Amino acid sequence: GAGVSQSPSNKVTEKGKDVELRCDPISGHTALYWYRQSLGQGLEFLIYFQGNSAPDKSGLPSDRFSAERTGGSVSTLTIQRTQQEDSAVYLCASSPTYGWDEQYFGPGTRLTVT
């Protein structure tokens, strides 16, 4: 079946511009996660959604970052007024439920802020 998909695969933007990153999770998965992967830094948790509950935003590094999940499916991560330190690979994952299942990862979006 279809896995987690993300778009775009690569995004180059100028400092100060806004960007939107999209994630399509596996159908039926109630949990959706966003992570940021920087070279040598591992995976940094950003935000997760579980069903209809309020998202856990505790990992968002600043108020320039926000995310939404529409209809319990597709999610969009928005970064406003991008900075060079935002350059990283942004990974999305989904799982049947939160915490008790493996996560299925998408291919990521490589964001470069110039």
Add this chain to the structure above:
Amino acid sequence: AQSVSQHNHHVILSEAASLELGCNYSYGGTVNLFWYVQYPGQHLQLLLKYFSGDPLVKGIKGFEAEFIKSKFSFNLRKPSVQWSDTAEYFCQRRALTFGSGTRLQVQP
């Protein structure tokens, strides 16, 4: 806050050598532990997981891990590595907490 530590950042081995990658987790809370692998240019994928029961867990591609509660450890092992095991390996604790990763390079 829960945390996971991977102390080996970069490991270089020759083919057929044995592998052990360290993973230590912080005390407290639910202990669901996972190892993921990211092959060059590919998605992160699950190698194995531990929730409870037999502390020796077997995963795909000949990998195994042992949960040692007294040491707060969940080390990944493989008796004989292959060049195709070259990848980055991540230990995870219950959904949100990943270690910083270990880059494994296997030389033919």
